[in-house]
């Protein structure tokens with residue numbers, strides 16, 4: 185077992201760390217008010233190869249493995265966890281478009297995504313629910329050499345600012361469930377598309393929202409993979425994105441811990457530093473321990489992926505544990521700062537609001553635990569009555 189990093193990994197980690205600490209961290213608070221990601225910042229990150237480093241060089245990436253991509257996500261999200269959405273969505277688009285899109289489509293889009301010139305959202309959730317995604321209802325009806333889309337997608341990260349969406353739509357019968365779902369790459373400036381952002385409590389720069397499709401025509405060549413294979417594709421992509429999300433939320437929790445320790449040494453109560461009270465330091469020590477363990481789980485899962493080994497259960501473990509742990513850690517840091525922790529002057533409240541969204545986004549803790557159970561005991565863990 186080797187926990188060391190190669191010289192190349194250290195160099196990339198250092199480049200990401202510098203960008204994150206010097207460019208992202210100072211603007212974290214201000215970006216919340218902007219309500220959207222600055223395209224110049226995206227291009228800057230793209231030029232450094234920090235958005236989708238795992239893509240091969242022909243598609244605009246750095247050709248690195250999953251572990252190295254994880255190191256970069258962690259560094260970037262230390263400065264601004266919301267910028268990690270670019271990386272997670274980029275990784276999902278890279279997996280789905282790269283594996284299932286027509287090679288011409290992948291050649292056209294992936295370098296633009298990796299370069300920070302295009303933003304591609306992922307459209308799965310609908311107003312009726314996101315957990316039971318296999319029964320989605322947005323319809324794609326064949327009409328000559330195109331499909332016509334009608335329906336609404338809800339809760340889509342970057343809905344208000346994305347250039348395109350990888351959209352999951354029903355091409356088969358309702359009764360076909362997951363087997364009737366196909367994926368398409370849809371331009372969001374197409375006639376018939378409208379969108380609106382939600383008034384979220386956190387992650388405001390991401391602009392989560394709804395997208396409506398009213399008779400939107402999409403060429404059949406924009407279908408990703410075979411008809412009826414869309415659901416399987418997104419589920420394979422989730423095995424990657426769920427681990428990256430783990431690192432995306434552990435990083436700001438670590439940032440809060442790193443800021444809280446020195447405060448415990450400086451702040452005095454009853455004539456001594458509060459660091460001398462074990463009631464103050466033991467909770468922080470416990471969170472340091474759990475974050476170290478959760479980080480190892482993430483990197484081991486990425487390593488399994490890099491080896492081509494099964495990692496669905498491990499990815500689901502990352503997805504339920506890391507956001508909860510990040511929320512609990514940041515909350516403890518906020519409390520350690522006392523009354524000043526409750527102000528907007530300190531970043532803990534913003535981090536707390538931001539990471540909380542990822543307790544839900546990309547699948548809740550319940551569905552993640554169902555996946556772990558299914559991987560251990562089989563489909564009996566997730567079998568429901570037929571509709």
Ligand SMILES: Cc1cc2nc3c(=O)[nH]c(=O)nc-3n(C[C@H](O)[C@H](O)[C@H](O)COP(=O)(O)OP(=O)(O)OC[C@H]3O[C@@H](n4cnc5c(N)ncnc54)[C@H](O)[C@@H]3O)c2cc1C
Pocket residue numbers: 305306307308309312313314315316338339340341342387392541542544545546547548549550551
């Ligand atoms: C910050 C954020 C970003 C997001 N980004 C995207 C995105 O980019 N693209 C996208 O498509 N979606 C996105 N989502 C939507 C997200 O994936 C869904 O919200 C999520 O899958 C849950 O769906 P739901 O909100 O409709 O809850 P529901 O499915 O209605 O579930 C409600 C509650 O019931 C629980 N529940 C449901 N079924 C079961 C069960 N069988 N057993 C136990 N508990 C159950 C759920 O865990 C949940 O707590 C995002 C959400 C958030 C908050």
